[in-house]
Amino acid sequence: MAFFANLREDVSNICQKDPAARGPLEVVLCYSGFHAIVIHRLAHWLHKKNWFVTARFVSGVSRFLTGIEIHPAVKIGRRVFIDHGSGLVIGETAEVGDDCTIYHGVTLGGTSFGKGEKRHPTLGRNVVIGAGAQVLGGFTVGDNAIVGANAVVLNPVQANTTVVGIPARPVHKKKDDAKNHSRFNAYGVVPGDKxxxxxxxxxxxxxxxxxxxxxxxxxxxxxxxxxxxxxxx
The missing domain is CATH 1.20.5 (Single alpha-helices involved in coiled-coils or other helix-helix interfaces)
Incomplete structure (x- = not known):
């Protein structure tokens, strides 16, 4: 039952965030990001049951169908929205918090090769990762953070902070961000940020x-x- 409840949440979330979505049926049938999340949940369940090869096979099928590569070990929260998604890669030890939005061409990758260690980033709640951004390393991107399009993030990002550039650097931070981050920031772009x-x-x-x-x-x-x-x- 929780599986189908999560599906309903995912569909509703996409309809709210994407103005191009005409309704739940279109999301279910046509959105590759939604398909990738659904298949990943199956692959992740298999991975937790120690059916590692089967889990990797399922994730491989997902990559073939959607162009989105998510390792079956990745922990993904609720209401995660993958928009467009083509070229997205999420590595083994990455974690994605609730209500995150990730665009196409993003890499949540690692910079080390040690087995069993934390090699990939952790995204907090309500994080937006803009198109083409590369987040590399086993650090945390804090709640409500925004990573601008094509940024290369090599260090931890504080909560309620916008980072842009290569290497990424902060351009926006406020103590009272509840109102600022209550709106959806498409592509990790905040108007007025300098x-x-x-x-x-x-x-x-x-x-x-x-x-x-x-x-x-x-x-x-x-x-x-x-x-x-x-x-x-």
Missing amino acids: DPYAESLNRLETLVRNQAKTIEQLKKNLEEIRKKNGAFP
Whole structure:
């Protein structure tokens, strides 16, 4: 019964988050991310029963059908939304919390080769991973965090924080984020967020431009002084 209750939650969640979804039937029949989650639950159950080869076979079938690769050992919470999903890879020791949203081209991967150790990331609750992002390592991405599209995350991400860039760096954090994170952030993009590195470069560019104008004005002033004094270069 819990299996079907989870299915209903998944379908309802997708209908709420995706404006392109016209109804539950379309989600059930046409959404590869939903199919991948359903098949993964079966593969994960088999893995917990120590039917490892069968579990890997089931996950392989899922990858063939959906283009989404999830290791059967991965722990996935409730109401996880995989949007589009093609090219998504989630490694063996990864964990995905409730209400997370993951887009296509994402890798939740590892940077070490030790068996039995935590090699892949853990996503907290309500995390959004934008398209093409790479989250690499056995660290935690905190609750309500947002990883921007194509970011490369190599270090832990604090809760309620937005990170962007290569390597990823924080660009947004507020103490009171309940209202800010109550809305759904498609593709890990938050309108109005600014990259502090880009802002620093913009300030530097403005400073150089102003200095160039000052130097040009000084040249003109010097030329006028020379003409008045009858001196020539």
